[in-house]
Amino acid sequence: MQRLRLELKAETDRSYDVLVGRGILNDLHREIKGIGNFSSYGLITDDFVKTLVAEQLQANLSSHNIHSELLSFPPGESAKNMGIVLQLCEQLIARGFDRKSLLIAVGGGVVGDVAGFAAAIYMRGIPYIQVPTTLLAQVDSSIGGKTGVDLPTGKNLLGAFHQPLLVVSDPDVLVSLPVETRREGFAETIKAALIADAELFSLLEEERACLLENDNEVLETIIAKAAEVKCRVVSHDEHESGLRRILNFGHTLGHAVEAASQYKLTHGESVAAGMGVAIRFSQEWAGLDRDEADRALKLIRGLGLPTELPQDIHSESLLSALENDKKIHGNICHFVLISQIGKAVVQPITVGELQRKLEEESTS
């Protein structure tokens, strides 16, 4: 037998900028020219964001000699499927896009996931940038290169880690968002504060009223701080083998709540309720003191989000959702908790303990 070795050692640098600022979409042409020359440009968006943001952006780029194609698909989570990705790719081929083309994802989490995944697999991967237009996407999902689509049997089952070349977040595009969409972003912002940034937490407490009134100056500061948490975590653990798991704070149970409610609760509400439970678990298992727990719960409620499980969801359905989601290995579930505001810890909890506490939660 001959044992050959294919040597693939490399020092790679895929670092990129995350820009946060009011009105910076007007300068997108300058930022794009700063990162390289491309053979063609494709704005990928949904039919809703198209008229709100993308058409204007296309005109603006065009006036600076960046001529782009605008491709859109129906809005909403149901568009996050392989059929839409294939359609996009067929359209890119018809328009002559090649490996030196740049895609620009303009929209919320679904658009970022779908366009990013199309960029990941079109001709084995082409460059793209993220222009998130929801608070959730600006503070969280546009950063870190996770892309993908759902299968009928479950969420995010197909995808790729494909880092963008740039993320550009302009708080001024958030004006037109419905309040529920904004709340989803609040939930992720509180999460970032609780797991890694006590200063951001205090700021959220102080500026709560301004946030509810859509003060874009305050939003800019908050988005930048939450985005910085995400950048820090991802740069230590790109592929979610360790530290990146702390980003699941509130989400382990949040996803179970979302599934057990048969998606009647929004993602933001489910994550908020999941954080509420995780905060009370943290008191019992991670030494979180009562004052900090109360402050955390108060902030979540103060931003219009729930901290309790819905009454009609029972511990058994949550446990079976955790099982289905492969969160339980052997007899153990690894939970992200906080030992203090701004400091996450990962804690193994036995199914027995979990069941006892979840029953308390359901009946409280």
Add this chain to the structure above:
Amino acid sequence: MQRLRLELKAETDRSYDVLVGRGILNDLHREIKGIGNFSSYGLITDDFVKTLVAEQLQANLSSHNIHSELLSFPPGESAKNMGIVLQLCEQLIARGFDRKSLLIAVGGGVVGDVAGFAAAIYMRGIPYIQVPTTLLAQVDSSIGGKTGVDLPTGKNLLGAFHQPLLVVSDPDVLVSLPVETRREGFAETIKAALIADAELFSLLEEERACLLENDNEVLETIIAKAAEVKCRVVSHDEHESGLRRILNFGHTLGHAVEAASQYKLTHGESVAAGMGVAIRFSQEWAGLDRDEADRALKLIRGLGLPTELPQDIHSESLLSALENDKKIHGNICHFVLISQIGKAVVQPITVGELQRKLEEESTS
């Protein structure tokens, strides 16, 4: 505006072994145990290779306590589509495969491409190994991490670079191959010799008769040498931005011939004819001397492959196929040529020159 930086500098090592040896499939269990522990194992194959190789392999692994699921799809190029990849992924979900599962691609180029692409996108990427069962796959396509599927509008338009953890090539599984399939492998082997290994070329000349008679001892030596060329090239240029292009020797025109013949010619025949033309071009534009050109052409013919363009294919249809394939930029086509046996050079050729030479080829 705030400019954050997501730092993603890393020293990565994704090096892997390429094993070539008679009978080594019997030791696959040992090699798998050497690379890690996995939560489950999936053999991915086609319905043809299933009965020839994969079922036996499954039984063998099982007798060494590696219990695997066997998934297969119809044989042939038409299976290289997204529908088959989605079917595979749904089956993997139904069988509980997770991010720590290992896929094992057992088959020719199509199986490697499809299974590798499924591994690339299932849950954002899971590990896999390649067990190539055709000569073409053993000397070329199983090595280097190119995976993907066709779209109705063109070949290999969706895909990913996803390196395997291991490649295991056993010449003894080639016995049952039809001669046309074997010839495809000869074409790629000659290519490897011409672009990068003069010693391999001499060996092919000497052992020509043994190769035609399926002497597996000789095959083992030849496969290892051709695989080594591929390893060397890929380790210098994983994503085909430079050196890896020399692997396209004979292929630039080969693909055009294949398309212009409406796929009546096999891939191997088309590449061989493409190499024939490239060898004559090399005499004119790369200083290849006549003796070496004659030796190269003689070897191709000696292994049962053509060195001339089919009579009914005209220069115009080839030029337009090159255009469609995006091989012509501005007025220039970059051709891989050889300055001597074992040494590739990339040469820009104007469309005018190309047309003149192709007309000579068509009428000669």
